[in-house]
Amino acid sequence: QVQLVESGGGVVQPGRSLRLSCAASEFTFRSSEMHWVRQAPGKGLEWVACISYDGSNKYYADSVRGRFTISRDNSKNTLYLQMNSLRGEDTAVYYCARESGFTFDSWGQGTLVTVSS
């Protein structure tokens, strides 16, 4: 059973930074492309970023490009999302998800990020 466990969410002031982590287990993490998807309160799903299995390729949504950085440590089976210059519109539950052919076949339980002064 694939397990993805996010952590690092919380309340942060606008303009500050936060780093999310996603611990993966029960599958071969180093062979999997991974994504972050977010969901603002009461809203739909928004794809945020993805990273190739070896970390060599990264893609971002326009809304976060230049502010967020996705990375991974395959030795630790962990995915990261470094979020800088946070804005109110970044308030959301952030999910990590495993990719299977550009669909998301496994999801974590999510971590809530609230950007507020």
Added chain:
Amino acid sequence: EIVLTQSPATLSLSPGERATLSCRASQSVSSYLAWYQQKPGQAPRLLIYDASNRATGIPARFSGSGSGTDFTLTISSLEPEDFAVYYCQQRNNWPITFGQGTRLEIK
């Protein structure tokens, strides 16, 4: 960016009835469309990938069809646990995009 428009926004049906959910793309996505189910407080769950393939463990009452710009998710006979929000998602073009969701509620 490909825009996915789901209809209806809300669908009110009773257990045992047939549900038909629609997803329309602003341009062709070939067959690269997936469907997800999300219940309150839970992460989304993959139901259908590549328009018509059920994901592992998904009951046969769920089926997907369509190609190009028009897609349908059908639930043949609603069970109580099927009442949730459903999202479509395309992977044909970057960025990956989702529809706004259809809420399936008990009538």
